[in-house]
Amino acid sequence: MSDATLARSGQVPTRKVAFRGGGFRPVAKRGIGFVVFVALLLVIEWGTRAGWIGNLTLPRPSDVGQTLWALAESGQLWVHMQPSLTRLVVGSLLGVSLGVAVGVLIGLFSYARAGLVPLVAALFPIPKIALLPLFVIWFGIDEASKYALIALGTFTPTVVSTYGAVDNVDRTLIRMGQSFGLTWWSIVRKIVVPGALPGILSGLRVSLAIGIILLVAAEMLGAEYGIGAYILQAGSLYDLEKLFAGVVILSALGVLTSSGIGLIERRLLRWRA
Amino acid sequence: MKLALEQITHHYAGLPVLEDISLSIPAGEILCIIGPSGCGKSTLLRLIGGLERPDFGQVLQLGEPPEGCLNPLTYVFQDFALLPWRSVGGNISLVLEDHGIRGRQADEIIEDVLARTKLSDFRKALPRQLSGGMKQRVAIARALAVKPAVMLLDEPLSALDAQTRELLMDDLLALWTRQPFSGVYVTHNLAEAVRLGHRIAVLSRRPGKVREIIEIDLPLEERHHGHARLDEVQAHLWSLMKQEAMAADQELLDV
Ligand SMILES: Nc1ncnc2c1ncn2[C@@H]1O[C@H](COP(=O)(O)OP(=O)(O)OP(=O)(O)O)[C@@H](O)[C@H]1O
Numbered sequence: 098m099s100d101a102t103l104a105r106s107g108q109v110p111t112r113k114v115a116f117r118g119g120g121f122r123p124v125a126k127r128g129i130g131f132v133v134f135v136a137l138l139l140v141i142e143w144g145t146r147a148g149w150i151g152n153l154t155l156p157r158p159s160d161v162g163q164t165l166w167a168l169a170e171s172g173q174l175w176v177h178m179q180p181s182l183t184r185l186v187v188g189s190l191l192g193v194s195l196g197v198a199v200g201v202l203i204g205l206f207s208y209a210r211a212g213l214v215p216l217v218a219a220l221f222p223i224p225k226i227a228l229l230p231l232f233v234i235w236f237g238i239d240e241a242s243k244y245a246l247i248a249l250g251t252f253t254p255t256v257v258s259t260y261g262a263v264d265n266v267d268r269t270l271i272r273m274g275q276s277f278g279l280t281w282w283s284i285v286r287k288i289v290v291p292g293a294l295p296g297i298l299s300g301l302r303v304s305l306a307i308g309i310i311l312l313v314a315a316e317m318l319g320a321e322y323g324i325g326a327y328i329l330q331a332g333s334l335y336d337l338e339k340l341f342a343g344v345v346i347l348s349a350l351g352v353l354t355s356s357g358i359g360l361i362e363r364r365l366l367r368w369r370a
Numbered sequence: 371m372k373l374a375l376e377q378i379t380h381h382y383a384g385l386p387v388l389e390d391i392s393l394s395i396p397a398g399e400i401l402c403i404i405g406p407s408g409c410g411k412s413t414l415l416r417l418i419g420g421l422e423r424p425d426f427g428q429v430l431q432l433g434e435p436p437e438g439c440l441n442p443l444t445y446v447f448q449d450f451a452l453l454p455w456r457s458v459g460g461n462i463s464l465v466l467e468d469h470g471i472r473g474r475q476a477d478e479i480i481e482d483v484l485a486r487t488k489l490s491d492f493r494k495a496l497p498r499q500l501s502g503g504m505k506q507r508v509a510i511a512r513a514l515a516v517k518p519a520v521m522l523l524d525e526p527l528s529a530l531d532a533q534t535r536e537l538l539m540d541d542l543l544a545l546w547t548r549q550p551f552s553g554v555y556v557t558h559n560l561a562e563a564v565r566l567g568h569r570i571a572v573l574s575r576r577p578g579k580v581r582e583i584i585e586i587d588l589p590l591e592e593r594h595h596g597h598a599r600l601d602e603v604q605a606h607l608w609s610l611m612k613q614e615a616m617a618a619d620q621e622l623l624d625v
């Protein structure tokens with residue numbers, strides 16, 4: 098007879114040990130986000146058709162869809178997208194690459210840290226939009242000032258997340274590199290940067306979202322074409338369908354950059370469990 | 371190549387950690403260092419390998435490192451220190467790349483050291499896929515790849531379970547018998563010290579001083595479990611360590 102049955106045969110109160118582990122570990126559930134999104138749209142569609150959402154409160158999703166479709170068919174969508182995408186790519190590429198470089202410097206050198214951390218802390222909370230007039234004076238009314246605005250806006254969060262990530266690189270790995278006589282440059286390239294990559298990439302999500310916000314702000318203040326200009330036009334005419342069509346494009350852009358980073362993470366960080 | 375430590379003294383922010391340590395490490399011999407927790411063993415090892423500068427005294431390298439030696443003083447760390455984003459082979463090639471060894475030449479070295487540590491099948495595996503014992507064997511393979519003159523091992527087996535520790539100890543002995551290397555082996559474990567050490571330096575509690583150096587004149591390949599001479603040395607070591615530990619306790623009570 099086994100111990101288990103032995104224990105049961107006695108006349109003692111017997112209970113199963115209740116499960117109390119689990120949780121605190123979200124996993125990716127495919128398609129749930131999409132379902133939530135569609136459900137929300139359906140509710141709004143229903144509300145606007147049934148009348149309990151007034152048509153000045155929210156536009157009908159199907160109307161917004163039609164507006165988007167018309168925009169795409171007329172070719173106007175691309176006319177607005179193309180300059181916006183260029184601004185976002187050029188501006189955030191500048192800001193992010195400079196930000197990573199400065200962040201790594203702050204993470205590695207005491208003087209860079211002492212000198213630059215207060216500066217970054219002072220720059221971070223400034224609403225960059227407020228500086229646009231200044232940028233217009235410095236860089237002119239056209240593209241350069243928009244690039245500069247987006248670059249500055251993505252620069253500060255990238256710096257902060259990068260030097261935090263460098264600080265978190267396991268020092269014993271760096272000592273190991275030194276103990277095998279690796280050059281300073283090798284240690285930075287092969288140990289510090291790969292070790293900081295997870296933190297840098299998750300910081301990038303925030304930086305790029307800020308980039309999109311600033312893109313729209315810059316275009317609202319002075320651009321003929323671009324998603325921001327399109328939204329501004331629609332807003333001043335109280336054309337809610339067009340306004341929301343613009344907003345949908347922005348959200349799509351946000352989802353696209355975020356999932357792009359997710360893709361990079363899955364490729365570059367495969368070494369993590 | 372020989373190493374000599376001359377009157378090493380070291381402080382951390384006013385806290386004396388090591389005091390007047392003089393030791394020599396002859397070629398082809400393993401020096402074990404034991405001592406109570408916090409007496410400065412790891413610090414001493416960092417000083418020997420040049421990862422830190424002593425406040426007083428010096429570490430001298432007598433003679434030239436042997437032909438083909440890429441990194442004379444090479445560490446094996448307690449926590450393995452493998453790059454998690456590089457495969458087993460990549461972790462070894464890491465320490466060859468900076469010496470300009472790439473391609474076929476690097477391949478040959480990697481094959482050789484992996485064979486010597488019985489890891490040939492795991493060249494492409496990532497560290498997270500390996501058990502603790504295998505990770506430490508990778509770290510040993512990496513150390514062997516640079517053909518060190520002196521291996522500096524800081525409790526290399528402490529993070530492993532008892533069985534794995536036994537197996538890896540046998541591996542270390544086999545590596546040494548095939549090709550004797552000089553080594554400094556820091557450990558808490560007296561049994562390890564008597565298995566592997568030609569000489570054993572016992573440090574006192576902090577600040578660490580050399581309390582005694584014990585020579586075991588028994589060839590490594592003849593040291594088996596339950597050997598009378600080893601048991602005798604181990605008992606002696608244990609009485610020394612017990613005195614130190616008890617004295618350390620007493621000091622705490624006095625404060
Ligand atoms: N970088 C450091 N800065 C300040 N104090 C340190 C530093 N490294 C070690 N110490 C202190 O020096 C003393 C000796 O540390 P060390 O790690 O060398 O001891 P150890 O003998 O290796 O101990 P263990 O047996 O626990 O590994 C300890 O009191 C420790 O707190």
Ligand SMILES: [Mg+2]
Nearest residue numbers: 411412413524
């Ligand atoms: Mg230690």
